[in-house]
Amino acid sequence: MKRLATVVGLSALLGFAFAAEKVQITFWHAFGGGRTAFIQRAVEDFNYTHPGIEVKVEYKGSYRDTLNAAILAAKQGNAPHIVQIFEVGSQLALDSGIFVPIENYVPADLKFQLDDYIKPVANYYRIGGKFNSIPWNSSNPILYYNKDIFKKAGLDPENPPKTFNEVAQACEKIIASKAAPKCITWPLHSWFVEQWIAEQGALLANNENGRAARATNVYIDSEAMKRIMKWWKGLYDKGYYTYTGKPEDWDGANQLFVSQQAAMEITSTSDVTFMQNASFENGFELGTGFLPVPDGVERNGTVVGGASLWLTKGHPQEEQEAALTFLLWFTNTENMVRWHKGTGYFPVLNTSVKVLEWQNWFERNPAYRAAFDQLLQSKANRATQGALIGPFPEIRTIIENMVQEIFQGKDIAKALSEADAQADQALKRYNASVKK
Template identity: 35%
Template sequence: MERLNKGENVAMKKAALSILLAATVLGACASESSKEVKTEQKKGGESAPDGKVEVDFWHSMNGELEKALVKLTEQFNESQDDVHVKLMYQGEYEDALTKLNTAAGTAEAPALMQTYEIGTKYMIDSGHFQPIQDLIDKEEYDTSNWEEAITKYYSLDGVQYSMPFNSSTPVLIYNKDAFKEAGLDPEKAPETYSELKEAAAALADKEYGGFSIVNYGWFIEQMIAVQGGLFINEDNGRAGAATEAVFNGDEGLRVFQLMSEMIQDETMVNVGDDWDSMRAVFQAGKTAMILDSSAGVRGLTDQATFDVGVAYLPVPDDVERQGVIIGGASLWMSEGLEEDVQTGAWEFMKYVSSPEAQAQWHVDTGYFAIDPRAYDEEIVKEEWEKYPGLKVTVDQLSETKPSPATQGAIMPVFPETREHVVRAMQSLYQGTDPQEALDQAAEATNQALQRGQ
């Protein structure tokens, strides 16, 4: 098909959206003799002074990620004449949810809300958010091109509740120069636990510290899922409300035994629970292998004074790799919005999920594209030439086998559970038995699940 030029494309989008919103958009009223403009307050936004429908969007992106979000939003606002999305930073994900508890269901609630993946069950149970499946069905909107490994996390019983937005997975990032110095093949990263331990020992002998994981529960969830293991019962809470933690089973024990053994061998460096500290230790050459988010690949590559390698998450010996769980956050639409605000919010969702917008988002942030067609865009191909590690992250995700394990767990007490797992990870450095550490975290999670019923 012949590609429209930029001007024609923008004009067509503006015309189409104007027709769609014409019946519902309320213009601002002002007399010629007065500069005063009246606005109408609505749930999720208000009629803006220029006659556009304003859509409030609460988000938790900061730093360079916020700049990328501003860029994407401005592109949408300039692409048509009827909707203006207003970005409103609400702090970290936990802070944003605290604010939401006060505003949800009122006129102060945002039209769109960015919430991290472990808040999914809370958002569903709150009753304050409309499943985007309703809009997909109403419009017969084609989502067949969306990446199943990403979208399935945010769906339950065939209902898509939110739209994935900033999505990431864990990867092994390593110092290729250190590998060479230690006599290791810099183009062959460890794929199994045995290979990981052997490489860490060789690196430690050259004073590179070996291997590190930041104390964060997300990595344990991933290292269990890549084995095909569940985190909680009831098929990770997707077949029914979970009542019991199962992460202290065989899969979880393999992970904790690996960590315990490497701590005892002094081939695992304790970098605490701060991601920036872990990355600083890696950049300083005090550890040569780390688990990090796929969204961190570009930044680590840019800042390193050595050649950086990116590889799949290692698995236990003789265990078939199942894949990874999507992390990050998604976009939720408030329930009970007025028709024009809802339409505007949905138009923004569709815009940012388009291959063109997703390609820009991927190269600006390192997050995955919800629509894999984005990877065919020229700007992505150029970026992958500069950062080949980005393609590794996409390949790992695309090879993930759909299952309750790789779909990820959902439960209302997930944030609390991660804290229990973090304490269990920390206890390994004090010499706690791996099974005992896991059992304590599982029991604390069981109690939390019982309180939540």
């Protein structure tokens, strides 16, 4: 019996010794499909080159699922070290109080990496002058178009429409010539509306888009919004615009474009790689262009969409340091280059851009170029910084419902003012729940 106890005791000790040798880090993200494998490979690389650290990576479902899971895990005291959180969840993540402001913990000799972020990205993720999280996957919307359909319709395949009116004119030709059954599609998603607001230099919330102080008023009933809705409704009524009928249906929109039911699609730059492969498989030539903007408005730029990586509170120092080491490695120059090539997400570091330029990447892969130029040409101001609103997910649904009501024939001015009131109410309730 005694001997058994000794053996058990010894092996327990040994177990501890081994555990002490490798620091275990967990990393939760929201990328399914091919991207899961991509991330897994990068993590394996890291574990191989950092013998003291073992990163375990888990796919947790959608952005929302991942955030939910992280909050619940934190509540039970076993939060993952690193969590991927979508951009509109930034205010929520800050308010939840389960994360540390990452910039305070970056070691001095790696600070340079934070200064390396391209301006629009730094612009979005610096909240109160500080990085609270490490930017990772960033994208914005661009126009994809089918060059073959453009040729059939007698349009210049090298000159995609750049403004709202140009889109409408191109659509007229495409539909009249029967080059395609529908002209243009994009997911019925508030994200595009937010982008068009930013392109006009307008704000979506007060207190400088919620950046100077907590937002207390959402601007849905605005001239900028009216312009977008008038145009969109016009396209819809003439049968130029199509969507599957389901809100936020990214795959459905891609399906419409890839199956050549629509000549153009506006969607995220993160689909460049997918679109290139799909257009090749479906036998048409793909073109990309800037996001069309309202006429007579100076192009102000887009908001950086995507997600960033957050570090949770309450871990032993050694684990926190290991997690940070991984984070900075995972988003370093080389890895950002790989990530961009594999997905179409932006290379968010200046040095990564230099590497890609040196490789003549953008010349050899012109489809990636529009995405990137559009981001670099974005002006840095409050509008392109994007809004920080706590109940952003709910406000997105309010905007999407509003669009559908307008399609069904509701007066635009009325729909806007009603949605505005609803959004303000949601924001008021959220703010009240956070203050208590």
